[in-house]
Amino acid sequence: xxxxxxxxxxxxxxxxxxxxxxxxxxxxxxxxxxGPHTEPAHLRLMAACAEICRASAHIMLxxxxxxxxxxAACAEICxxxxxxxxxxxxxxxxxxxxxDCERLCREMGxxx
Amino acid sequence: xxxxxxxxxxxxxxxxxxxxxxxxxxxxxxxxxxGPHTEPAHLRLMAACAEICRASAHIMLxxxxxxxxxxAACAEICxxxxxxxxxxxxxxxxxxxxxDCERLCREMGxxx
Amino acid sequence: xxxxxxxxxxxxxxxxxxxxxxxxxxxxxxxxxxGPHTEPAHLRLMAACAEICRASAHIMLxxxxxxxxxxAACAEICxxxxxxxxxxxxxxxxxxxxxDCERLCREMGxxx
Amino acid sequence: xxxxxxxxxxxxxxxxxxxxxxxxxxxxxxxxxxGPHTEPAHLRLMAACAEICRASAHIMLxxxxxxxxxxAACAEICxxxxxxxxxxxxxxxxxxxxxDCERLCREMGxxx
Numbered sequence: 001x002x003x004x005x006x007x008x009x010x011x012x013x014x015x016x017x018x019x020x021x022x023x024x025x026x027x028x029x030x031x032x033x034x035g036p037h038t039e040p041a042h043l044r045l046m047a048a049c050a051e052i053c054r055a056s057a058h059i060m061l062x063x064x065x066x067x068x069x070x071x072a073a074c075a076e077i078c079x080x081x082x083x084x085x086x087x088x089x090x091x092x093x094x095x096x097x098x099x100d101c102e103r104l105c106r107e108m109g110x111x112x
Numbered sequence: 113x114x115x116x117x118x119x120x121x122x123x124x125x126x127x128x129x130x131x132x133x134x135x136x137x138x139x140x141x142x143x144x145x146x147g148p149h150t151e152p153a154h155l156r157l158m159a160a161c162a163e164i165c166r167a168s169a170h171i172m173l174x175x176x177x178x179x180x181x182x183x184a185a186c187a188e189i190c191x192x193x194x195x196x197x198x199x200x201x202x203x204x205x206x207x208x209x210x211x212d213c214e215r216l217c218r219e220m221g222x223x224x
Numbered sequence: 225x226x227x228x229x230x231x232x233x234x235x236x237x238x239x240x241x242x243x244x245x246x247x248x249x250x251x252x253x254x255x256x257x258x259g260p261h262t263e264p265a266h267l268r269l270m271a272a273c274a275e276i277c278r279a280s281a282h283i284m285l286x287x288x289x290x291x292x293x294x295x296a297a298c299a300e301i302c303x304x305x306x307x308x309x310x311x312x313x314x315x316x317x318x319x320x321x322x323x324d325c326e327r328l329c330r331e332m333g334x335x336x
Numbered sequence: 337x338x339x340x341x342x343x344x345x346x347x348x349x350x351x352x353x354x355x356x357x358x359x360x361x362x363x364x365x366x367x368x369x370x371g372p373h374t375e376p377a378h379l380r381l382m383a384a385c386a387e388i389c390r391a392s393a394h395i396m397l398x399x400x401x402x403x404x405x406x407x408a409a410c411a412e413i414c415x416x417x418x419x420x421x422x423x424x425x426x427x428x429x430x431x432x433x434x435x436d437c438e439r440l441c442r443e444m445g446x447x448x
Contacts, residue, residue, distance in 0.1 A: 016240060023285045027383065031376040038374050040175070040367040047363065048176035054278075055167035055182075061247045063152070064160035066189045070167075073185035077178045128352060135397045139271065143264040150262050152255040159251065166390075173359045264399070272400035279391035279406075287376070288384035290413045294391075297409035301402045 008060055011071065011104040015057035018078060018101035022050040025094050036088045046094075049081035053101055060108070072109030078102035120172055123183065123216040127169035130190060130213035134162040137206050148200045158206075161193035165213055172220070184221030190214035232284055235295065235328040239281035242302060242325035246274040249318050260312045270318075273305035277325055284332070296333030302326035344396055347407065347440040351393035354414060354437035358386040361430050372424045382430075385417035389437055396444070408445030414438035 026046040030037035037043075056074035059067045082098035085091040138158040142149035149155075168186035171179045194210035197203040250270040254261035261267075280298035284291045306322035309315040362382040366373035373379075392410035396403045418434035421427040 012244070016244075020236070020240075020285060023282070024287075027286045027376070027380055031374065031379055034374070038367065038370070040363070043367055044174045044176035044363055045178060047174045048171045048178040048182075051167050051170045051174070052178070052182055055163050058163045058247070059160045061244060062156045062159045062163070062251045063248075064156035066157060066160040066164070066192060069185040069188040070160075070164055073181040076181040080178060124356070128356075132348070132352075132397060135394070136399075139264070139268055139398045143262065143267055146262070150255065150258070152251070155255055156251055170359070173356060174363045175360075268398045268400035269402060271398045272395045272402040272406075275391050275394045275398070276402070276406055279387050282387045283384045286380045286383045286387070288380035290381060290384040290388070290416060293409040293412040294384075294388055297405040300405040304402060 007104075007107065008067075011108050012057045012060050014097075014101045014104045015053045015060070015074065018097040019050050019053040019057065021093055021097040022046050022053065022081065025091060026050070029091070033090070039088075042084055042088055045077075045081050045084050049077050049098065052077045056105060068109055071105040075102045075105040075109050078105065119216075119219065120179075123220050124169045124172050126209075126213040126216045127165045127172070127186065130209040131162050131165040131169065133205055133209040134158050134165065134193065137203060138162070141203070145202070151200075154196055154200055157189075157193050157196050161189050161210065164189045168217060180221055183217040187214045187217040187221050190217065231328075231331065232291075235332050236281045236284050238321075238325045238328045239277045239284070239298065242321040243274050243277040243281065245317055245321040246270050246277065246305065249315060250274070253315070257314070263312075266308055266312055269301075269305050269308050273301050273322065276301045280329060292333055295329040299326045299329040299333050302329065343440075343443065344403075347444050348393045348396050350433075350437040350440045351389045351396070351410065354433040355386050355389040355393065357429055357433040358382050358389065358417065361427060362386070365427070369426070375424075378420055378424055381413075381417050381420050385413050385434065388413045392441060404445055407441040411438045411441040411445050414441065 026043055030043060030046065052070070052074045056067070056070045059070045078098040078101045082095045082102065085094040085098065138155055142155060142158065164186045168179070168182045171182045190210040190213045194207045194214065197206040197210065250267055254267060254270065276298045280291070280294045283294045302322040302325045306319045306326065309318040309322065362379055366379060366382065388406070388410045392403070392406045395406045414434040414437045418431045418438065421430040421434065
């Protein structure tokens with residue numbers, strides 16, 4: 001299955017938006033709020049999500065077909081991160097960014 | 113399934129070694145040799161492989177369980193890259209680094 | 225000297241835009257055009273510029289004061305990349321993105 | 337001034353070692369210890385240091401002369417991070433990795 005250039009640009013946009021939101025939220029909101037926001041498992045997942053979103057955007061930008069594997073991984077990690085951000089609470093921007101990114105990456109991913 | 117700390121350190125080592133080899137080979141050997149070494153599809157895959165190896169190591173370093181998804185993607189992209197490096201020829205160090213990384217990432221990945 | 229949140233968001237935007245433009249142009253336009261576009265020194269500088277822009281954005285997103293050092297380095301590398309893209313020719317989008325990023329990073333950088 | 341290949345490989349090694357140590361220590365030791373280890377300014381600097389070390393290694397691997405700017409930035413950020421890790425205490429591995437990386441990056445950096 002091939003994807004239009006527009007689909008891919010939208011997916012790159014969503015990945016970079018999710019990367020920015022996860023990294024910035026972890027480093028500002030979470031570190032300042034403390035409590036469940038600084039639980040190791042939560043911050044580790046936020047960091048992992050920021051990284052796979054960043055890598056997924058990068059691999060799409062290279063133009064390599066390999067992006068279907070990184071997009072599939074990105075969709076899974078974004079799904080886990082949105083669930084964990086919902087559990088912790090007060091992280092609506094992260095939940096929304098992760099869900100957008102998950103949806104567009106799933107369409108680009110290996111499962112299609 | 114859980115993995116020992118030793119297994120994970122070995123996988124991080126293999127990912128960073130493959131990242132270094134792919135990036136350095138693309139930027140030195142491939143750009144200097146030209147011909148099939150600078151075919152767009154080949155260099156794009158080399159760049160994609162370097163990036164997923166780097167990201168896979170990073171996500172393992174965070175300590176998040178999410179690494180099983182990035183390791184699975186890394187194994188697939190390394191497999192594709194080692195095949196393409198064999199096809200182009202004269203890239204034995206890349207082939208070896210990709211195969212090592214593929215093997216260790218597959219053990220860490222989602223399929224286990 | 226401190227910078228407003230708006231200044232920093234604009235600089236992050238410029239860094240990520242320059243990262244996308246440099247990486248995508250190197251991997252598509254340059255590899256397809258060949259000739260001077262695939263000279264090792266040119267492609268290496270494009271890759272270096274994409275990386276420092278990406279890192280500079282990342283460090284600003286962390287909220288650390290350390291960004292003034294990475295922004296200063298980013299301004300220098302963007303300046304070198306815009307000059308080299310002008311020399312090679314036919315890379316107007318890269319030249320423009322590098323100049324924007326250079327200007328905003330210089331304002332954020334250590335020299336201020 | 338030019339540097340030997342051996343000097344550059346040693347600097348890449350030190351950058352990647354410092355990246356691994358800073359990221360892993362932040363995500364494991366610091367998040368688990370809490371207290372001063374999770375002060376926002378400390379964790380942000382750890383994250384910034386990990387990123388510039390990673391980028392500095394990457395830019396050296398590309399072979400571009402631009403590395404002297406990223407190495408100079410890396411030396412400054414490593415110096416700040418080693419001081420902050422000493423202040424917080426109990427982070428000897430980070431202090432040592434930052435100092436090694438600072439020293440080698442300063443030799444590679446723009447000031448030479």
